[in-house]
């Protein structure tokens with residue numbers, strides 16, 4: 001069960017996020033969500049290509065600048081270090097772990113190719129009807145997979161630490177801004193920059209499975225999730 005690539009998604013990352021993607025300033029978790037969405041979205045592919053062309057023209061206008069000795073080696077070392085981060089702790093593989101992973105993706109859900117080489121570090125039932133795994137994290141953000149049973153809601157929250165992108169792999173959910181279906185991306189804070197708290201609830205009819213990129217910690221409005229936050233992945 002993968003998004004029908006013949007259907008254009010209806011909800012997209014904001015122009016600011018697409019520009020940041022084209023400029024290479026998004027962290028890895030958020031970049032992956034944009035790339036996965038853009039694979040089935042010709043509108044966003046076009047917007048990213050246009051932004052990259054503009055960026056290239058601006059770079060062409062800049063005078064050449066000398067770089068310091070060893071800068072290339074330093075850059076390559078950093079890239080290598082960053083690329084190692086996701087796997088450096090090593091996945092804890094076990095039969096129960098594999099079973100949990102199967103439970104998370106049951107129903108024929110296939111991870112996008114970009115994510116298939118990533119292994120979940122930990123798969124947990126956060127609450128009845130909510131199954132979660134972290135796929136990747138670094139200093140810029142964290143990439144999650146979450147499976148929510150029909151009509152189950154996540155605790156109401158806002159995003160003071162930064163951008164949240166939610167890509168729908170299967171099923172659908174809704175919040176105060178509307179409904180999101182397979183292939184769609186939800187973005188918070190809104191494109192106008194206002195960080196409104198929202199309540200995310202899976203729609204009836206089937207489990208909703210999403211890939212979620214977050215930055216920092218969410219702010220929960222209710223006391224119970226706030227008390228549990230030290231052991232929550234958000």
Ligand SMILES: [Zn+2]
Pocket residue numbers: 009011012013037038041043044045
């Ligand atoms: Zn799009």
